[in-house]
Amino acid sequence: MSPAERFERAVRKVQADGRIPALSVALHRADRDPWSLTVGTSGNPAHPLDADSRFRIGSVTKTFTAVLVLQARDDGLLDLDDPVSAHLDVPAHGDATIRRLLSHTAGYQREPHGNVWDTLVAPDAAGLVAELDRAERVLPTGRRFHYSNLGLAVLGQLVARLRGGTWESVLTERVLTPLGLTSTTAAAPAEAAVGYLVDAYSDAARPEPRLELGGVSPAAQLWSTATDMARWAAFLTSPETVDPDGAILAPATLEEMRWPLTTTDEAQWAAGFGLGLLLVPQGRRVVHVGHDGAMPGFLASVYGRRGGDGNPGGLGAAVLASSGTGAAMFDLVHELLAIAVEADPAEIRPWTPGEPAPAAYRSVLGPWWGEGFPHVFSWHDGTMQARAADAPAGSPPAVFRPLPDNPDILRTVSGREVGELLRLTRDEHGTVVRLHWATYRFTRGLETFDGHSPGDG
Incomplete structure (x- = not known):
């Protein structure tokens, strides 16, 4: 069975077993043409499912916000150990440092004040900041990992203020356009797939409401394609293959982002968190770097592979699903990355003599x-x-x-x-x-x- 056939079989099995209305998958690597596959139906009569169908990527958005923060650091606009209050006028919790917020160790509660997931109304950028005193610090700073959409949303508004624009405009100007991620947008495009909740006891699937996140957008708002996201994963793991001139970030800065600052589970040590990036060890000095995401009706998993035999560099994969319950897709991205190096490893370059030591x-x-x-x-x-x-x-x-x-x-x-x-x-x-x-x-x-x-x- 060829590598492409193995990829396709794995994708089709997850779509069928997970009962996912639409699954869009892509693989990016430095030494091959991109590979992609879509299975299912978009639910959008005006735009049947294809490689250009757009899916919500949820918290994968956080990786973009983290890159904007590190850009600002490299440009001398902030220090990672600065408190939030040094750059943003907040009514409370301003002593939390930028580094702690990026690694989810600042102790901020998970969501902004209110019942966003009941009302489906998110605060705007000004409201998010103004109501920070109504949110809790649920843990002392540095105590342990505690995932927080609120924390990354605050950082997104902080960067927007430093750059003199909105989070969306700054992201588009400084990351999306330079990297050619033209299918990644904050607003829902015409090519948007419909997100569903699939019934647990029948084959019924009901469309989920479309929530606009307003001031929380830096944490989870973006739409994208699997092709764009596989390229993004390659950038996060092997920037020299996607951004060879370091126009977005210096390779050393991305290396800094990938360094684990905390484990997400102190008992299992199955995953770590760096500066805005999830780190999932695969054994034998291999780690997958990226993020997962969820929004009503959508799941996303975007990772690149670091290290290991057969790795060609620039190896990234993305799996985007139009079901809020198709959790089987989260393992698929890791399976595809493993298949890529097992079934189609990078060519072995011959050794050639070099210069002697001085x-x-x-x-x-x-x-x-x-x-x-x-x-x-x-x-x-x-x-x-x-x-x-x-x-x-x-x-x-x-x-x-x-x-x-x-x-x-x-x-x-x-x-x-x-x-x-x-x-x-x-x-x-x-x-x-x-x-x-x-x-x-x-x-x-x-x-x-x-x-x-x-x-x-």
């Missing part, structure tokens, strides 16, 4: 002992690298770069001890005879902390 660093190469454990220092891809001798296969090395004013002091730029210094000590002939990494001494032979060999008398 003469000044050749005496560093080879095994060293530190803290009683062996490490191997090597030179690859123009950089000094180090690994523990017993490091699991696939674990990344520490990578070093020399300081501009002293080549015998190198900064750890990735991997173990990132940020720490590696100092080289040379003898009278210029040979490196000792290393200090993060202040720990590394020697060619196994030594105690006071400098003796275990075999010394």
Whole structure:
């Protein structure tokens, strides 16, 4: 069975077993043409289901708001540890920091004040901020993960104020248009699919009301296509393939967003949360990065794949469903990403000889002992690298770069001890005879902390 046939079978099974009126799915990868499939019916007589049908993506919207916040940080408009009150005039809870709100650890209650899901009327932007004193701080800040639409909505209004526009206009100008996500909009388009609630005990399906979120829009308002969302997932995981010039965000900033700040469940540790991004470990140093979403009549799951054998880079998938109860679709996005690398892995690039290590660093190469454990220092891809001798296969090395004013002091730029210094000590002939990494001494032979060999008398 070909990869495309495996994709299609998986999608059709979820649509049928989950009784989902419409399912739109797409896969994006750096080394292949995009793949997409729609199954079912849109419920929109003017626009039958196809790849251009639009679905609500719910809380996947939060990933866009998070990117806007990090853009503002990179532009010097805010600091992630600033309190909200430094940038937005709020009547309460202004001490919550931007970082805590992005990671859902600020303790804000889940929804804005009121009964939005009963009345189906959301506050406007001004009302959301003005009524913040009517919302609760249900947990002390930093206590634990507590998901909050209110928190991300506040951040969206904060960024809009800093940029001098509405959240929608800022998003369109600074993210959607530059990335070519032309099918992603805040307003419902003519191509909108109908969202349904499917009866649990019959084949009946009833359209859900269409809720406009007003001031809460930064948390869940957007409509999109699976193709746009698969591209967005690829951006979140491999920006160099979608935004090679870093016009939206620097790759280092997206790396920062992907770093887990909290687990979503302290007992299972099955998922983590970074700066606006969900992180779902898959084992063997593979993680899926993205977000799920839900709105009345719609479910969405948008993730990209980081790490692992066969990963071509720029690998993202999106599953959009027109049913509020078709929860089986949440596993489908992860299944598609796994199939992609299993059934159609990236081509293996041949190894070719490279340049040797500079003469000044050749005496560093080879095994060293530190803290009683062996490490191997090597030179690859123009950089000094180090690994523990017993490091699991696939674990990344520490990578070093020399300081501009002293080549015998190198900064750890990735991997173990990132940020720490590696100092080289040379003898009278210029040979490196000792290393200090993060202040720990590394020697060619196994030594105690006071400098003796275990075999010394």
